Amino acid sequence: MRVDLSAAGDCQNGGQHTGMKEKTLTKTKNAILTGVGGQGNVMASRTLAHMLVDAGYVVTIGETFGMSQRGGSVMSHLRVSRDSVKSPQIPRGGADVIVGLEPLEALRVLTVYGNPQVCVLYNSRPVYPIGVITGELSYPSGETIRNAFERLSSRYWEIDATSVGVKLGNPVLSNIVMIGALSKTGLLPFDRRSFEKEIKKTLSAGKYEINLKAFDAGADMIK
Amino acid sequence: MSKLLSSDKSTVLFLGNEAIARGALEAGIEVATGYPGTPSSEVIESLAGVARERDLYVEWSVNEKVALEVAAAASFAGLRSMAVMKQNGVNVASDFLLHLTASGTRGGIVLVSCEDPGALSSVNEGESRYFASMLEMPLLEPADFQEAKDITKWAFELSEAIGNVVMLRSVTRMSHASGNVICGKLPVKRRKASFQYEGPVMDSQTGPMISTPVVAKHLLRQQKLKEVRRIFDNSPFNRYIGPVKPDLLIITGSACFLYSCEAVEMLALQKRAGILKLATTWPLPPKLLEKYLRKAEKILIVEEVMPFLEENVKVMASGIAGRIGIKTFFGKYDGTLPSAGELNPDIVADALGRILKVKRKSLPANYLKDVQKTAALIPPREQTFCAGCPHRASFWNIHNAVALDGRKGFVCGDIGCYSMAALSPATGYHTMPTLHSMGSGTGLASGFAKLARFGLDQPILTVCGDSTFYHAVIPALINAQHNRADITFIVLDNAGTAMTGFQPHPGLSVSALKEVVPAVDIAEICKAVGAKVAVSDPFDLLATGQILTSFLADKGSLKVLILRQACALSPEKKGKKTFDVLVDETRCLGDACGCNRLCTRIFRCPALTWDRDKKKAVVDEVICAGCGVCASICPQQAIVKTEVSTPG
Numbered sequence: 001m002r003v004d005l006s007a008a009g010d011c012q013n014g015g016q017h018t019g020m021k022e023k024t025l026t027k028t029k030n031a032i033l034t035g036v037g038g039q040g041n042v043m044a045s046r047t048l049a050h051m052l053v054d055a056g057y058v059v060t061i062g063e064t065f066g067m068s069q070r071g072g073s074v075m076s077h078l079r080v081s082r083d084s085v086k087s088p089q090i091p092r093g094g095a096d097v098i099v100g101l102e103p104l105e106a107l108r109v110l111t112v113y114g115n116p117q118v119c120v121l122y123n124s125r126p127v128y129p130i131g132v133i134t135g136e137l138s139y140p141s142g143e144t145i146r147n148a149f150e151r152l153s154s155r156y157w158e159i160d161a162t163s164v165g166v167k168l169g170n171p172v173l174s175n176i177v178m179i180g181a182l183s184k185t186g187l188l189p190f191d192r193r194s195f196e197k198e199i200k201k202t203l204s205a206g207k208y209e210i211n212l213k214a215f216d217a218g219a220d221m222i223k
Numbered sequence: 224m225s226k227l228l229s230s231d232k233s234t235v236l237f238l239g240n241e242a243i244a245r246g247a248l249e250a251g252i253e254v255a256t257g258y259p260g261t262p263s264s265e266v267i268e269s270l271a272g273v274a275r276e277r278d279l280y281v282e283w284s285v286n287e288k289v290a291l292e293v294a295a296a297a298s299f300a301g302l303r304s305m306a307v308m309k310q311n312g313v314n315v316a317s318d319f320l321l322h323l324t325a326s327g328t329r330g331g332i333v334l335v336s337c338e339d340p341g342a343l344s345s346v347n348e349g350e351s352r353y354f355a356s357m358l359e360m361p362l363l364e365p366a367d368f369q370e371a372k373d374i375t376k377w378a379f380e381l382s383e384a385i386g387n388v389v390m391l392r393s394v395t396r397m398s399h400a401s402g403n404v405i406c407g408k409l410p411v412k413r414r415k416a417s418f419q420y421e422g423p424v425m426d427s428q429t430g431p432m433i434s435t436p437v438v439a440k441h442l443l444r445q446q447k448l449k450e451v452r453r454i455f456d457n458s459p460f461n462r463y464i465g466p467v468k469p470d471l472l473i474i475t476g477s478a479c480f481l482y483s484c485e486a487v488e489m490l491a492l493q494k495r496a497g498i499l500k501l502a503t504t505w506p507l508p509p510k511l512l513e514k515y516l517r518k519a520e521k522i523l524i525v526e527e528v529m530p531f532l533e534e535n536v537k538v539m540a541s542g543i544a545g546r547i548g549i550k551t552f553f554g555k556y557d558g559t560l561p562s563a564g565e566l567n568p569d570i571v572a573d574a575l576g577r578i579l580k581v582k583r584k585s586l587p588a589n590y591l592k593d594v595q596k597t598a599a600l601i602p603p604r605e606q607t608f609c610a611g612c613p614h615r616a617s618f619w620n621i622h623n624a625v626a627l628d629g630r631k632g633f634v635c636g637d638i639g640c641y642s643m644a645a646l647s648p649a650t651g652y653h654t655m656p657t658l659h660s661m662g663s664g665t666g667l668a669s670g671f672a673k674l675a676r677f678g679l680d681q682p683i684l685t686v687c688g689d690s691t692f693y694h695a696v697i698p699a700l701i702n703a704q705h706n707r708a709d710i711t712f713i714v715l716d717n718a719g720t721a722m723t724g725f726q727p728h729p730g731l732s733v734s735a736l737k738e739v740v741p742a743v744d745i746a747e748i749c750k751a752v753g754a755k756v757a758v759s760d761p762f763d764l765l766a767t768g769q770i771l772t773s774f775l776a777d778k779g780s781l782k783v784l785i786l787r788q789a790c791a792l793s794p795e796k797k798g799k800k801t802f803d804v805l806v807d808e809t810r811c812l813g814d815a816c817g818c819n820r821l822c823t824r825i826f827r828c829p830a831l832t833w834d835r836d837k838k839k840a841v842v843d844e845v846i847c848a849g850c851g852v853c854a855s856i857c858p859q860q861a862i863v864k865t866e867v868s869t870p871g
Contacts, residue, residue, distance in 0.1 A: 036604065037609075038609065038792075046236075046401070049236050049401060050236055053234065053235070053236040053403055058402070058403050059236060059401070059402065059403060060368075060400065060401070060402045061236075061400060061401040061402070062396055062399075062400045063399050063400065063401075064343060064399075071604070071605075071606055071607045071608070071609060071829050072604055072605075072606040073604045085367045085368065085369075085402050085403070085481065086481065086485065087478070087481040087482050087484070087485040087567075087568050088396045088397075088400035088478060088481065089396065089482070089567040089568060090568075091485065091489060091567070091568045091569050091572070092569050093586050104601060104602070104604070105604075107597065107601055108598075108601050108604075110594075110597075111594045111595075111597055111598040111601065114594065115586055115590070116586070116587065116590055125845070127829070127846065128829070128832050128843075129602050129603065129604040129605060130604075130605050130607045130649075130650075130827050130829065131602050131603065131605055132602055132832075133823050133827065133829070133831070133832050133833060134649075134820075134823060134824045134825075134827060135820065135823070135824060135833060137602035137603075138602065139602060140600045140601070144600065148597045148600075151593055152590070152593060152594060152597065162845060166845065170798070171845040172798075
């Protein structure tokens with residue numbers, strides 16, 4: 001299957017492209033997945049990347065993990081090109097898509113890599129930094145965060161992916177809920193079929209069903 | 224089937240480290256060794272995963288020096304081998320490496336150093352490229368994922384061609400980045416190991432493997448380097464992209480090549496700037512470099528972290544200045560690029576812009592202003608111990624015992640997740656003010672303890688993890704006992720090399736190949752050294768506190784406390800709660816309690832948060848790992864834990 005990239009991700013036109021119309025790729029698509037250590041950020045970015053490589057794209061992912069696993073911010077830069085390997089770090093202001101598993105982290109990435117055209121999908125469930133827990137710092141309200149995305153992105157979607165994960169039995173499934181939602185936004189050229197194919201290769205039969213359920217639940221949250 | 228064994232010509236998304244592992248497999252590697260360390264660990268992990276199918280011997284060695292020695296033995300016996308480590312691991316291996324480059328090698332042997340510019344997962348940004356020039360061995364630096372595979376494969380051939388070890392250097396943005404790789408063939412033939420040693424002393428193929436006669440062997444090593452220069456001049460991995468006569472020549476390699484390409488593109492300088500990408504960064508290819516140095520008057524060298532290339536290019540350029548003319552160099556020496564920290568496309572683009580006087584297209588000013596205002600609202604996310612981490616409980620115990628003792632005791636720190644106690648002092652309850660290399664906590668403690676005669680009257684404690692204990696602590700521990708150092712040494716035993724992904728170590732009864740092996744017991748070693756040894760569960764605050772208090776009062780001897788509790792992220796524990804924990808709102812007095820929010824302000828568990836509306840503590844069920852330690856710290860017993868009947 002080859003899904004064309006330039007047909008996907010045009011969120012200014014409503015972001016509802018299915019990405020199946022054949023066009024020529026003119027530009028690298030830059031996506032950033034971000035969250036807090038332990039939310040499954042790395043797994044999500046690799047799952048996405050595998051689907052895109054299977055679809056014929058040249059993908060570069062730059063990941064920050066290791067010590068950042070321990071409660072810190074985690075970020076994966078995903079670059080999708082028709083023909084060439086890219087820098088594993090996206091330049092400032094260079095993101096086309098931001099997927100945040102945590103609202104504050106999505107906003108943090110936006111303030112470095114955002115631009116007026118960027119599209120944002122984020123999970124509304126906060127994970128409080130230690131400085132907030134101790135009372136030294138304050139976490140911006142949901143309203144403040146929404147307003148910032150309203151002003152600083154061309155389109156954004158906020159969903160409560162963690163609650164869906166909890167309902168499905170494991171909060172960490174929220175990363176797959178987000179991938180499902182992302183597929184429906186049309187921001188990146190992949191769909192349910194490519195996801196199914198990918199997890200068939202990588203997950204045991206026991207985990208396959210629940211991950212597909214999480215994907216579908218996420219897709220259903222994007223109207 | 225592992226994707227590492229994908230068929231010939233298939234396109235696979237590989238992590239840089241997986242690409243290195245695949246390259247080694249395509250070269251027909253037989254033996255791979257290493258010590259875990261970010262960003263290097265996935266090379267050995269992925270090779271261990273296919274060891275059975277490919278009939279390899281793979282081991283997690285006790286430390287990097289032994290890893291290189293084990294790999295060298297395979298080379299001496301004619302096999303192909305690889306030793307893999309992070310940047311500072313090369314320092315550990317360097318004494319043997321000095322002698323190995325002198326004795327020479329037989330079967331292809333590659334030393335892989337995965338380095339961490341910017342210290343994303345390190346407490347240093349040291350680099351090992353200088354070892355290549357200092358020890359006169361070839362150095363290769365892949366610039367993308369395909370090259371990571373192809374150059375690794377080639378490194379084994381190069382090693383055999385010159386009879387010496389070859390160093391391959393990667394960086395975090397290569398090792399922990401991923402990209403498309405087209406696979407090559409996996410060989411079918413297998414070598415037979417045999418060690419010849421009866422030949423002449425100067426014949427490294429049949430004679431004894433020794434570094435003497437020193438001067439003669441040193442000259443031989445330099446002779447090999449001459450041959451390497453010739454090979455490097457013709458290497459297809461060095462290439463030039465750009466105009467015939469560029470205004471600026473960029474010389475670069477590794478991930479910096481990708482940053483440079485991106486920067487040139489961002490400023491649309493394709494017609495003005497040329498990029499000479501070097502994969503062979505020591506020794507420099509003389510003819511190739513002369514050819515391209517002639518092309519431009521201005522030269523920018525883009526590299527991380529130290530000005531290694533810059534220095535060597537300048538030395539070479541000055542030697543041939545009569546032929547190529549005087550050049551203007553830009554790089555780290557003149558401050559065009561920062562002399563510390565990692566680079567990225569923006570930093571390189573800014574440098575290009577300054578040199579060639581071009582402006583980068585900027586985002587609208589009002590957007591940038593709004594971004595700045597918004598960024599000010601975002602609180603930083605300080606790193607901390609995970610929910611359920613045994614280290615939090617251990618440092619809570621240490622802090623309380625030291626505070627009760629009242630003599631301003633302190634902990635000499637070491638390398639592992641527990642380093643966080645020093646990196647973020649409040650996380651370690653301000654107990655751990657020193658942090659250096661693996662094993663140096665115990666060495667420092669041993670030294671501090673001998674300062675009593677000069678007036679130092681504080682109790683000395685030190686910590687190390689279980690893997691670190693075997694790696695580098697044992698000599699320091701023996702030193703402490705031999706020199707009668709009065710220290711309390713605490714082993715934070717979380718049952719694996721947790722920080723780097725639960726690689727086995729000698730304390731466990733399983734090897735890298737998942738074979739059953741004898742476990743080397745930490746307590747038994749400490750007893751054999753002559754220390755007083757106690758074992759406790761850090762989650763048992765009362766018992767642990769009592770032992771620590773008695774150890775601090777017990778003057779004049781070496782005391783060891785082993786705190787055993789598996790890491791919260793360990794495969795056997797992850798996602799399984801021992802306790803359901805909640806705050807009983809009727810008992811939590813909030814701000815009125817007088818505890819001054821001990822639980823959330825001081826204890827600092829990410830799962831124990833503060834409900835601003837109710838002004839009471841609350842447990843975040845999604846994050847809580849169910850260790851139940853917080854239930855022991857609340858003076859009102861408002862945090863309630865109930866055992867989960869069937870964990871899972």
